[in-house]
Amino acid sequence: MNRLDGKVCVVTGAASGIGKRIAEVYAQAGGKVVIADLKLDAAEATATEIRNAGGDALAVAMDVTDEAQVVDGIAKAVAHYGQVDVLVSNAGIQIVNKITDFSYADWKKMLAIHLDGAFLTTRECLRDMETRKTGGAIIYMGSVHSHAASKLKAPYVTAKHGLLGLARTVAKEAAAYGVRANVICPGFVRTPLVDKQIPEQAKELGISEDEVIQNVMLKDTVDGEFTTVDDVANVALMLAAFETNALTGQSLVVSHGWYMQ
Known part of the structure; x- marks a missing residue:
């Protein structure tokens, strides 16, 4: 069984949906989870649920597009637990529209949450991991749309493709201190x-x-x-617990065969 005993795991967008389930599964596997979410009250509620179930959780407010909030949130995690071992960059939204009807503001908002947020959280967690050189895992929440396109989702598809490039670059740069970077691509x-x-x-x-x-x-x-939240959370657990650079710079598609690679 995959275990995360004592590992500190930051999960963004963790107050609900996929992020919440990943945090719960990580806590059940012995991880100390940082519930990072735009809504602090919802993050606190999730952290309380995890603690009541016997887990160890800390809630932090984090708008992943706000550099100061990301810096502060990761600093709080390190101050509380002493380190960060796992990052799950999961925060995301969806806006559906034709390209010709898409506002520039909505385009920028989508790229900011999915890509800027991934970059900022990665940078702050890697700064801690690089100092300690004890390894770690960066996991990005991609999508089948990291590999395929659909109508009405131009910025989402663009951003999810972009996460593949970020993960592969992190895999090369951070391998020297034992950090792996991978992308989960749910259906x-x-x-x-x-x-x-x-x-x-x-x-x-x-x-x-x-x-x-x-x-x-x-x-x-x-x-x-x-695809279920458990399907995704179980893959996230496997990637977080995997201990070598044998599995890095990869994307794992979890889609009931919708997309096969």
């Missing part, structure tokens, strides 16, 4: 983010919500099933 996971997309895509494409689910989201899976 559609039934989170509030996806639930919000279903009626939006139905409206944009002029089809029913059921047709969006079956003929758009799950059409190319092997079993017509959504």
